[in-house]
Amino acid sequence: xxxxxxxxxxxxxxxxxxxxxxxxxxxxxxxxxxxxxxxxxxxxxxxxxxxxxxxxxxxxxxxxxxxxxxxxxxxxxxxxxxxxxxxxxxxxxxxxxxxxxxxxxxxxxxxxxxxxxxxxxxxxxxxxxxxxxxxxxxxxxxxxxxxxxxxxxxxxxxxxxxxxxxxxxxxxxxxxxxxxxxxxxxxxxxxxxxxxxxxxxxxxxxxxxxxxxxxxxxxxxxxxxxxxxxxxxxxxxxxxxxxxxxxxxxxxxxxxxxxxxxxxxxxxxxxxxxxxxxxxxxxxxxxxxxxxxxxxxxxxxxxxxxxxxxxxxxxxxxxxxxxxxxxxxxxxxxxxxxxxxxxxxxxxxxxxxxxxxxx
Numbered sequence: 001x002x003x004x005x006x007x008x009x010x011x012x013x014x015x016x017x018x019x020x021x022x023x024x025x026x027x028x029x030x031x032x033x034x035x036x037x038x039x040x041x042x043x044x045x046x047x048x049x050x051x052x053x054x055x056x057x058x059x060x061x062x063x064x065x066x067x068x069x070x071x072x073x074x075x076x077x078x079x080x081x082x083x084x085x086x087x088x089x090x091x092x093x094x095x096x097x098x099x100x101x102x103x104x105x106x107x108x109x110x111x112x113x114x115x116x117x118x119x120x121x122x123x124x125x126x127x128x129x130x131x132x133x134x135x136x137x138x139x140x141x142x143x144x145x146x147x148x149x150x151x152x153x154x155x156x157x158x159x160x161x162x163x164x165x166x167x168x169x170x171x172x173x174x175x176x177x178x179x180x181x182x183x184x185x186x187x188x189x190x191x192x193x194x195x196x197x198x199x200x201x202x203x204x205x206x207x208x209x210x211x212x213x214x215x216x217x218x219x220x221x222x223x224x225x226x227x228x229x230x231x232x233x234x235x236x237x238x239x240x241x242x243x244x245x246x247x248x249x250x251x252x253x254x255x256x257x258x259x260x261x262x263x264x265x266x267x268x269x270x271x272x273x274x275x276x277x278x279x280x281x282x283x284x285x286x287x288x289x290x291x292x293x294x295x296x297x298x299x300x301x302x303x304x305x306x307x308x309x310x311x312x313x314x315x316x317x318x319x320x321x322x323x324x325x326x327x328x329x330x331x332x333x334x335x336x337x338x339x340x341x342x343x344x345x346x347x348x349x350x351x352x353x354x355x356x357x358x359x
Contacts, residue, residue, distance in 0.1 A: 014039045015138055022122040023115050024134040024148035026297075029218040039144050040226045046143075047227065057261050060253055061085065066185060067092030079193035086286035087251055087270040089263055090186070095178040097265055103175040104244050106168030107299050111148055111216035113167055121150060121165065129159035146226045146292040151213045155180055156308065168214075176212065179240065179303050183207040186238065186269060187305075194279060196319065206237045206275075209308035212301060217248060219296030228290030228298070235338050235353060236272040236306040243268065246298040252287040260288075273354050274306070274337070277329050280316035285354070310335040329357040 014037060021027050028037070062081045068074050081088035110118070110132075121132035124139075132150035135141065152159060154176035164172055187207040188198040201207065217228045228248055243249060249260040249268070260268060276285040290298075307314075315331030337353070 009038060011039055012139075015144070018134075018144075019138060022119040024111075024118075024216075025146055026111060026148055026216065026218050027115060029221075034221050036146070036220065036222050036226055040146055042143050042225065042227050042230070046230055047224070055258060057251075057258050058263075060258060061087055061089060061251075061260065063089040063091060063263070063266065065092050066090050066094070066189075075189055075192045078189050082190060082193060082271050082275075082283045084284070085251075085253065086284035087260075087268065087288075089266045090269055091263075091266050093182055093267055094185075095175070095182060095267070099171070099175055099178060100242055100265075100267075102171045103168075103242060103301055104299050106171040107214040107216060107301060108297070109167040110150060110165050110214065111297070111299075129163040130165060141230075143226075143230075145229050145290075146217060146220050146223075147228050147290070148216045148218075149213055151211055153209070153211045153308070155183075155210045156208050172212065175301070176210075179210065182240065182267075183210065183238075183303075183305055186240070190238075190275070190283075194282065194319070196317075201237075201278075204278075204314075205307040205309060205312070207305060210303050210305045212303055215290075215298075215300045215302065217290065217292065217296055217298040217300075219294060220292040221294070223292040223294050226292045228292050231287055231289040233285040233287055233353070234270065234272040234304065235274070236304045237274045237278075238272055238305045239270050240303040240305070241268040241270070242301040242303075244299040246293060246295060248290045248293055248298045249300070250289050250291060252289075257289070272305075274314060276354065277332070277357065278314060278317050278320075280320035280325065280328055282320055306338060307334050310338075327359060329354065330359055332357055 018037065018039065062077055064074060064077050064081065078088065118132060121130045123131055124133055130150060130152045134148045135144045138144055152164065154172065158173065158176060161169060184202060184207050187201040191198050191200040220226060231252065243262050245262055247259055247262055250257040251260055270286050270288065271283050273285045275283045311333055313331050313333055316327040316329055321327050
């Protein structure tokens with residue numbers, strides 16, 4: 001009897017075939033797959049290295065009312081949240097509920113429109129005005145995430161209006177204008193929480209530039225075998241997240257994964273690597289991930305605040321350095337940190353970025 005020979009797994013061939021469809025993960029779901037391709041299957045140690053905690057995230061993650069008239073109390077709450085856990089909800093942030101809902105709807109409209117229309121934006125060239133693809137690290141990561149994304153730098157200068165997707169260009173502009181105002185508010189509060197002048201971080205351009213990542217996580221037929229996004233920290237100053245009603249975001253807290261429950265009307269703010277670097281480890285860049293779900297789609301919009309002056313140097317601020325507390329990191333530029341340590345690395349390697357700058 002002739003023995004059957006199983007050919008070796010060729011991940012690159014599978015990745016290329018998937019990428020060339022330009023239909024993303026949603027294209028797989030639309031095709032009616034019942035089993036996810038091997039390129040999306042995560043190893044057990046990534047899927048569940050630590051059991052999810054059976055706790056209420058609202059007892060762990062503070063909710064901060066930006067409309068409070070007690071500024072000193074607000075600053076103190078932000079200080080504790082940024083130092084202790086690295087994440088907090090904000091309410092009364094000034095962005096109308098109708099704008100947030102329409103932004104989420106706009107993301108769905110883009111991802112659910114005819115694939116031939118979406119293909120016009122499909123690219124792996126990060127310099128394009130709009131970058132739509134599935135997994136920015138598809139070709140250099142060991143495993144893919146169950147998600148599609150389109151992204152655009154919206155501040156300080158957005159792309160020409162006509163270059164944004166027609167189905168969501170108006171709301172992208174409106175939501176971004178609201179985020180510009182909110183960014184100023186939050187960075188002033190964080191500056192004060194660090195004991196600095198309110199304009200300190202703003203004067204360093206921390207609040208001047210941001211990129212919108214508009215994520216779409218289709219319903220997954222085998223959510224126990226894959227992830228939406230592998231564990232990572234964010235390579236920026238600050239992230240402001242708008243998430244839809246379907247949960248999926250988890251944070252690593254006391255060695256356990258905790259679900260971050262969507263709270264209507266709120267935004268989730270988390271500290272990024274560069275604020276941890278500037279504060280010499282006073283603030284905490286939070287490790288987090290997004291799980292795949294059988295229910296979907298899950299939609300989210302992440303705003304990544306980072307300077308667009310790529311040659312500017314950032315390092316531990318003198319205010320947080322002393323003979324008893326020497327600098328823990330060497331200086332770096334945005335060019336080096338973001339474009340070399342992030343864009344050239346798989347997302348699950350991002351938790352090691354700061355370690356590479358350790359003195």
